[in-house]
Amino acid sequence: xxxxxxxxxxxxxxxxxxxxxxxxxxxxxxxxxxxxxxxxxxxxxxxxxxxxxxxxxxxxxxxxxxxxxxxxxxxxxxxxxxxxxxxxxxxxxxxxxxxxxxxxxxxxxxxxxxx
Numbered sequence: 001x002x003x004x005x006x007x008x009x010x011x012x013x014x015x016x017x018x019x020x021x022x023x024x025x026x027x028x029x030x031x032x033x034x035x036x037x038x039x040x041x042x043x044x045x046x047x048x049x050x051x052x053x054x055x056x057x058x059x060x061x062x063x064x065x066x067x068x069x070x071x072x073x074x075x076x077x078x079x080x081x082x083x084x085x086x087x088x089x090x091x092x093x094x095x096x097x098x099x100x101x102x103x104x105x106x107x108x109x110x111x112x113x114x115x
Contacts (some may be wrong), residue, residue: 013042
């Protein structure tokens with residue numbers, strides 16, 4: 001079985017999405033710094049994974065989760081778990097920063113509605 005997975009960086013509060021055949025070994029590589037793309041973002045926590053029967057399915061799912069729609073899916077799926085855990089880890093303040101300092105409320109109020 002191959003897995004598509006999502007890691008959460010405790011340092012910057014951002015997601016890392018990948019796929020692998022051995023989830024435990026890959027998570028150890030990420031947290032030991034052996035993966036260059038996540039070495040500076042440690043520690044990382046596994047927050048979501050999906051098991052797929054084939055490597056092609058896992059890679060397809062990885063691409064989807066990296067897309068804008070996939071990111072929204074993840075945030076919606078993990079909403080009840082994500083907010084309390086980000087606040088507890090201190091990463092929420094990193095995510096919630098904006099140049100003026102007022103955070104997500106300002107960003108939402110500046111967006112145009114789609115009809």
